[in-house]
Amino acid sequence: MAWRHGTDRSRSADLAGARVARHATASLAGLVAERGMSRKELADRMGVSPGRVSQILSGDENLTLRSLAAVAEALEVGVEVCFFEQTAAEHREPAETVRPGASDQSRPLAPSHR
Numbered sequence: 001m002a003w004r005h006g007t008d009r010s011r012s013a014d015l016a017g018a019r020v021a022r023h024a025t026a027s028l029a030g031l032v033a034e035r036g037m038s039r040k041e042l043a044d045r046m047g048v049s050p051g052r053v054s055q056i057l058s059g060d061e062n063l064t065l066r067s068l069a070a071v072a073e074a075l076e077v078g079v080e081v082c083f084f085e086q087t088a089a090e091h092r093e094p095a096e097t098v099r100p101g102a103s104d105q106s107r108p109l110a111p112s113h114r
Contacts, residue, residue, distance in 0.1 A: 017062070024068060025059035031075050032057070045074035 032042055039057070043050040048070075055061050056071060065081070072079045 021061070021063055022059045024063060025057050028068075028071055028075075029057050031077060035075065037075075042071070042074055046070050 032039070039053045040050045043053045046053065053071075056063065056067055065079075068079050
């Protein structure tokens with residue numbers, strides 16, 4: 001796969017992936033907090049360990065759609081993945097400077113309230 005060969009594109013893809021993961025986990029953490037739910041309670045609802053929930057919500061893990069869907073189901077929300085045109089600033093912004101929850105909520109990459 002071309003993006004795995006250490007090219008500029010692979011680094012760009014890594015940064016983009018980190019950005020998406022941080023956005024998704026920030027959104028999930030916000031939903032968990034809104035519900036006043038502990039990580040243990042979420043883990044119980046998902047049928048996993050609290051440590052696994054911590055891994056998912058850390059933002060450092062390469063999340064799968066299945067793990068996102070499992071969290072969404074436990075929170076009784078839907079998941080919507082969409083692709084959109086980025087502004088020049090969004091395209092250039094490194095993942096390290098993106099603050100969780102700072103992006104536009106009209107472009108969900110994590111559970112939406114539907």
